[in-house]
Amino acid sequence: MVREQELRPGEEATTPPAASDAGLVFIGRIHTPWTTRLETPRQGRQDGPICRLEIFPPWHRALAGLEAYDTVEIIYWLHLSRRDLILQSPKRDGAARGTFSLRSPVRPNPIGTSMARLVGIQDNIVAVRGLDCLDGTPLLDLKPDRCRFSPGDA
Amino acid sequence: MVREQELRPGEEATTPPAASDAGLVFIGRIHTPWTTRLETPRQGRQDGPICRLEIFPPWHRALAGLEAYDTVEIIYWLHLSRRDLILQSPKRDGAARGTFSLRSPVRPNPIGTSMARLVGIQDNIVAVRGLDCLDGTPLLDLKPDRCRFSPGDA
Numbered sequence: 001m002v003r004e005q006e007l008r009p010g011e012e013a014t015t016p017p018a019a020s021d022a023g024l025v026f027i028g029r030i031h032t033p034w035t036t037r038l039e040t041p042r043q044g045r046q047d048g049p050i051c052r053l054e055i056f057p058p059w060h061r062a063l064a065g066l067e068a069y070d071t072v073e074i075i076y077w078l079h080l081s082r083r084d085l086i087l088q089s090p091k092r093d094g095a096a097r098g099t100f101s102l103r104s105p106v107r108p109n110p111i112g113t114s115m116a117r118l119v120g121i122q123d124n125i126v127a128v129r130g131l132d133c134l135d136g137t138p139l140l141d142l143k144p145d146r147c148r149f150s151p152g153d154a
Numbered sequence: 155m156v157r158e159q160e161l162r163p164g165e166e167a168t169t170p171p172a173a174s175d176a177g178l179v180f181i182g183r184i185h186t187p188w189t190t191r192l193e194t195p196r197q198g199r200q201d202g203p204i205c206r207l208e209i210f211p212p213w214h215r216a217l218a219g220l221e222a223y224d225t226v227e228i229i230y231w232l233h234l235s236r237r238d239l240i241l242q243s244p245k246r247d248g249a250a251r252g253t254f255s256l257r258s259p260v261r262p263n264p265i266g267t268s269m270a271r272l273v274g275i276q277d278n279i280v281a282v283r284g285l286d287c288l289d290g291t292p293l294l295d296l297k298p299d300r301c302r303f304s305p306g307d308a
Contacts, residue, residue, distance in 0.1 A: 014212040019177035021292065022231055026175040027262050043300065058168040059262060062240045065255030075265055077176055086216045100296040101219030108181050108213060109294045111229055113267055138175065140263045142254040146197065 005082065010096035012087040016108060019083070028055040028124075028139035030076060035135050037080070043103075044114050044132035051116075053126040053139055060124040063142075071145035072118050072128060077138040078110035112137075115145060159236065164250035166241040170262055173237070182209040182278075182293035184230060189289050191234070197257075198268050198286035205270075207280040207293055214278040217296075225299035226272050226282060231292040232264035266291075269299060 007013060031052040034040040041048070053074070055063060066072065085106050087096040099107050116128035126142065161167060185206040188194040195202070207228070209217060220226065239260050241250035253261050270282035280296065 012215070016212070017179050019179040021180040022178040022233070023173035024176040024178065024263050025171050025173040025237075058170070058240065059254075061166070062253040062262075063255070064241065064250075064252035066252060068255070073267065075263070075267070079176070083179075086212065087218065096218075098218035098220060099216040100213075101217070101222070101298060103297050103300060107295055107297075108216075109178050109229070111265065111295055113227065113229070113297075113300075115300075141261055141265055143257050143261075143267075144255060146257060146267075146269075 008089040008092050009094040010087065010089045011085060012096070013084045014086050016084050024077065024140060026056070026077065026138040027059045027141065028053055030131065030133055030137040030139050032131055032133060032135045037134065040134055041132045044116065044130040046117050046130045048129050048131070050119055050127050050129055051131040053128065053142070055124040055126065063121055063126065066142065066144065067121050069144040070118055072116050073143045073145055074114045074116050074128065074131065075141040076112045076133055077140055078105040078112050078133070079138055080134070081105040081107070081110035083108050083110060111140065162243040162246050163248040164241065164243045165239060166250070167238045168240050170238050178231065178294060180210070180231065180292040181213045181295065182207055184285065184287055184291040184293050186285055186287060186289045191288065194288055195286045198270065198284040200271050200284045202283050202285070204273055204281050204283055205285045207282065207296070209278040209280065217275055217280065220280070220296065220298065221275050223298040224272055226270050227297045227299055228268045228270050228282065228285065229295040230266045230287055231294055232259040232266050232287070233292055234288070235259040235261070235264035237262050237264060265294065
């Protein structure tokens with residue numbers, strides 16, 4: 001969604017509380033083919049282009065064992081998104097819906113989640129398909145797909 | 155996972171960077187039947203007990219439209235988790251795996267995600283089944299299940 005500071009008909013913004021209840025550390029950076037919001041897909045596709053997750057120190061070794069999974073949950077920070085909209089009009093048609101009924105990047109905590117196919121891991125680089133975010137997006141977390149995960153394992 | 159400050163054989167901790175790259179706002183609080191980590195399930199079940207998400211102002215109205223979905227992605231903050239482990243030994247058997255190959259709550263950014271069944275919404279309370287977190291867990295976000303979501307919608 002291309003979204004600057006304008007409000008569309010039907011939309012409603014609030015003055016959000018300070019975002020100081022907890023703090024995040026960026027554990028890496030996501031490299032994708034998309035450098036503008038206009039060209040970025042709205043939803044990733046499992047046959048989409050390869051994207052690379054660069055893992056920062058000291059977290060490289062925390063990848064050990066991830067290679068056993070073919071689907072990985074990727075959690076990232078939508079760093080360009082505004083955070084103050086309560087109602088949004090995705091189709092710009094005057095019909096507005098609540099922020100929590102949309103997967104729009106515009107939300108109080110702009111956290112994106114995707115299920116991606118693991119292509120390979122080399123050193124501190126994880127290659128995946130299925131992402132939908134801008135080049136340079138900060139990375140927050142990686143986890144094995146919950147569907148493939150045996151509760152006995154952790 | 156019951157986890158205090160001890161290190162098990164094979165585990166490795168780091169001194170993590172300051173968690174100041176971005177800030178979170180708690181949009182609500184999760185009410186569950188589980189008040190200690192020992193009794194909290196490791197993975198939620200779709201036939202598990204009803205849990206209630208209390209949405210704080212000013213975000214109540216951002217729920218509008220969510221009632222149309224039967225599965226909701228819940229994103230929450232695992233506020234009691236340590237954040238410094240690179241290698242973890244879930245089975246306490248000396249075999250350690252990387253943090254990113256586990257769904258353990260112990261991670262650099264302790265963000266939990268669950269797919270929950272929507273039971274109902276009344277005012278600022280969302281009732282769901284399928285969670286696996288402690289009573290009082292801070293809520294970060296709600297989104298429609300990506301599988302049920304039509305890319306044309308947002």
